[in-house]
Amino acid sequence: MTQNDRILSSFANKTWQEIKVKDSWQIFKIMxxxxxxxxxxxxxxxxxxxxxxxxxxxxxxxxxxxxQIASLLAERGYGVISGGGPGIMEAANKGxxxxxxxxxxxxxxxxxxxxxxxxIDRDKLLEFNYFFVRKVMFMKYSQGxxxxxxxxxxxxxxxxxxxxIQTGKIARFPIVLVGSSxxxxxFDWIKGTMLTNKYISEEDLNLYRMxxxxxxxxxxxxxFYDKYLLKPNF
Numbered sequence: 001m002t003q004n005d006r007i008l009s010s011f012a013n014k015t016w017q018e019i020k021v022k023d024s025w026q027i028f029k030i031m032x033x034x035x036x037x038x039x040x041x042x043x044x045x046x047x048x049x050x051x052x053x054x055x056x057x058x059x060x061x062x063x064x065x066x067x068q069i070a071s072l073l074a075e076r077g078y079g080v081i082s083g084g085g086p087g088i089m090e091a092a093n094k095g096x097x098x099x100x101x102x103x104x105x106x107x108x109x110x111x112x113x114x115x116x117x118x119x120i121d122r123d124k125l126l127e128f129n130y131f132f133v134r135k136v137m138f139m140k141y142s143q144g145x146x147x148x149x150x151x152x153x154x155x156x157x158x159x160x161x162x163x164x165i166q167t168g169k170i171a172r173f174p175i176v177l178v179g180s181s182x183x184x185x186x187f188d189w190i191k192g193t194m195l196t197n198k199y200i201s202e203e204d205l206n207l208y209r210m211x212x213x214x215x216x217x218x219x220x221x222x223x224f225y226d227k228y229l230l231k232p233n234f
Contacts, residue, residue, distance in 0.1 A: 033133040037126055041141045047079035047104065048221060049138050051157045052088025052148030062148050066091035068214040069146060074101025076222065081106065081142055084116045088148045093119035106134050135160055144174045144221045149182040162207055174224040175208040176217045183210055
């Protein structure tokens with residue numbers, strides 16, 4: 001179905017039976033994705049999600065830095081969760097996998113760009129059709145978020161985490177943004193526009209930490225959990 005066909009079909013009149021049948025099956029598909037995710041991830045242990053662009057080539061400095069970050073996390077016993085695809089996601093899984101840590105991939109079915117990478121533990125690869133189900137898994141089973149440079153998808157994941165922490169829907173887990181040259185423009189705007197207009201509070205600016213090296217990124221995660229004496233349980 002082309003993009004035009006999809007738009008036109010949204011205006012077409014449907015019978016109650018067509019609506020009922022389609023929506024009912026969709027509910028079961030959504031439930032199946034939740035059940036599969038919960039069953040596979042429930043005993044995964046402490047994990048850190050790493051977000052970033054699928055389009056980052058493996059020779060790029062951020063790809064190499066992500067491999068290093070994931071490796072350092074795995075060496076300390078943390079599992080690594082990625083979106084399961086290429087680019088930064090592959091780098092995250094590669095670092096965890098080669099360091100002998102748990103490597104989790106939450107892959108999303110897309111018409112282009114996305115295919116799961118080879119560095120995911122076979123028993124920890126999940127395939128999703130719905131973005132919102134996938135995001136629940138990221139938020140529910142991560143004890144920290146490291147955000148590399150990326151596009152709209154990365155922004156979506158970042159602000160989902162920030163919003164849930166800001167509103168108290170999840171605990172205040174650490175959020176680390178890597179690459180100040182990439183992120184500073186966005187967060188300067190947040191400070192200069194959102195905060196100035198009182199759409200966020202001053203304390204909301206403390207929900208994240210911006211760093212430039214792999215060591216700084218993981219050290220923030222480690223320091224945060226040292227306060228709570230949390231030790232990875234695998």
